Amino acid sequence: MEIREIEPRELDALLALYRHLNPDDVPLPPRPEVEATWRAALAQPGCRYFGGYDDGTLITTCALMIIPNLTRGCRPYALIENVVTHPDWQNRGHGKQILAHALRYAWSQRCYKVMLLTSRKEESVLRFYESAGFDRHGKQAFIARAPV
Numbered sequence: 001m002e003i004r005e006i007e008p009r010e011l012d013a014l015l016a017l018y019r020h021l022n023p024d025d026v027p028l029p030p031r032p033e034v035e036a037t038w039r040a041a042l043a044q045p046g047c048r049y050f051g052g053y054d055d056g057t058l059i060t061t062c063a064l065m066i067i068p069n070l071t072r073g074c075r076p077y078a079l080i081e082n083v084v085t086h087p088d089w090q091n092r093g094h095g096k097q098i099l100a101h102a103l104r105y106a107w108s109q110r111c112y113k114v115m116l117l118t119s120r121k122e123e124s125v126l127r128f129y130e131s132a133g134f135d136r137h138g139k140q141a142f143i144a145r146a147p148v
Contacts, residue, residue: 001094003101006049006061011038013058014049021084046076048105052085052098060085060094064102066109075112078102083116099132117141 006014015028028034041047046066051058062083066076080102085095099116106114116134118125126136 001059001097002053003050003098004053006051006058008038008042010051010058011035014051014061017058017061017084017086018082020086021082046078048102050098050102050105052094052101054089054094058086059089060098062098062102064106064114066106066111069112072112075110078106078109078111078114080114080116083118095128096132099129103133115139115141117143 011034015034018025041049041063044065046068048064048066050062050064052060063081065079065081067078068074069076080099083095083099085098103114114134116129118129120126130136
């Protein structure tokens with residue numbers, strides 16, 4: 001599997017993969033808004049979208065955001081979101097490889113920690129993230145959602 005940053009022209013492949021992340025997600029806005037959001041994300045200095053490719057096909061991805069920080073000796077921290085592997089390629093180690101790549105990148109940028117949130121409750125999913133180097137007991141997460 002080849003791992004690299006997803007290129008701007010690969011938006012459609014990324015969106016197709018995201019359909020497997022949240023099948024019941026709200027519909028996307030009109031295409032110009034989606035493209036503007038994609039351009040804005042790619043313009044953020046600390047934002048990276050990593051993709052894993054099998055023979056040129058995007059099969060796994062995660063997004064990494066590096067946030068500047070005024071504590072911990074001004075070392076940044078990072079957040080990983082939207083981790084997904086296409087169902088046809090799951091259980092082959094691709095998800096763990098994309099996360100390892102994102103972690104190596106974060107460490108190379110001097111991040112002192114990387115956080116990952118998941119809404120999944122299945123023990124197998126939690127064990128997967130632990131096997132990729134994350135500690136489910138290290139911190140307590142709290143989520144606030146916008147009112148509907």
